[in-house]
Amino acid sequence: MSSSDIFIGETIGTAVLILLGGGVCAAVTLKASKARNAGWIAIAFGWGFAVMTAVYISTPLSGAHLNPAVTVALAIKNSDWSDVPYYLGGQLLGAMIGAVLVWLAYYGQFHAHLTDKEIVGGPGAQATSAKAVEAQEQGAGPVLGIFSTGPEIRNIAQNLATEIIGTIVLILAVLTQGLNNQGNGLGPLGGLITAFVVVAVGLSLGGPTGYAINPARDLGPRIVHALLPLPNKGGSDWSYAWIPVVGPLIGAAIAAGIYNAAF
Template sequence: MSSSDIFIGETVGTAILILLGGGVCAAVTLKASKARNAGWLTIAFGWGFAVMTAAYISGPLSGAHLNPAVTLAFAIKDGNWTDVPIYLAGQLLGAMIGAVLVWAAYYGQFQAHLTDKEIVGGPGAQATSAKAVEARDKGAGPVLGVFSTAPEIRHTVQNLATEIIGTFVLILAVLTQGLNDEGNGLGVVGALITAFVVVSIGLSLGGPTGYAINPVRDLGPRIVHALLPLPNKGGSDWSYAWIPVVGPLVGSAIAAGVYNAAFA
């Protein structure tokens, strides 16, 4: 694989991943969406199919890492760190592009949702104190969940542990099933298996934090949320943002270590 193939494959693949994954979150969340309130099963399967689609598209070019946790695991497994920066750059750029495409696809729904007084409050519901305004602007806004994850209960240790555990399962599954011919990415069978693993993680472990299990899946769209001209969007919850980045990387490193010790 050339550097350009890796960068293009990861950029395009991660953009597709976030477009379809963030798209199902938008579909379930936003006012005037035909799929609104479709529920957690829809989100879990939507993200699984997003992984499968993105992996099949990007696999021939880059091996379909689509996730810094996967890239880190292969680097630890093989001891080859040469292409890691190229993978990470493509993944972050792709995640941001995908988030912008979600906004474009659901532009009218975002506008309707964020100007609805029942959702964002009318003049009488606005925060009045400086402290309340600051809390509103720094915390999670009403559509942040379309872009990134947030815990149902804010407990740093538990939230971090949940992301570590979920990513551990994902990476161990990736490393122990159908890889491509080079052994440094997903093959055809591996992409399908991984998609169902992601569904399983979402259904079983996604409840506490929304299962980022992928640093750029959370960070890239969170940056886009902070930059987009969305009315009444609220804050991007940067105080939480480190957990869905650090947790998956720790989980990946542990899984790669277990793989090398027990399976290699």
């Protein structure tokens, strides 16, 4: 694979991943969406199918890493870091493009949601819940969860551990499957299996933090949230933003070490 193929494949694949994954979050969250309040199961399966679709689209070009944690783990496993910058650059750019596409697809719903006084507050409005008040105090706006993750209980040690554990499960599943392209990406069956692993992680381990398990998936859309002209969007919770970046990278390194030692 050439460096241009890697960059283009990762950009396209990660954009599709975030478009569909962020899209299901928007569908479940936003006012005037037909899927509003569909719940966590819809989100978990939506992200799983997003991974599957993105993997099959990008595998011919880049091997479908779509996640800096996967890239780092494979670099450790193969002792080859030469292509890592192209993967990481494409993943971050693709994540930002995907987040912008979610905004465009749900433009009217974003406007309706963020101008509703019951949701964003206003004269005579009351906070919808204690959790909403806490989130606002922490700098997390009312639609930030569509773009990036956040904890239900803000505890640095627990939040970091949750992201590390979830990522270890994901990376071990990736590394122990049949990898094509000389160990640089998922094969056809691996894409399907990984999609269900993402669903499993979401259902079993996603409750505490929203399971980023992918630094680009969280950081790219968080940057877009900060830049988009959304009314009453609130903060982007930058004080938390390092956890879904550092946690998955630590988890990837641990998983790669386990793989090299045990397999």
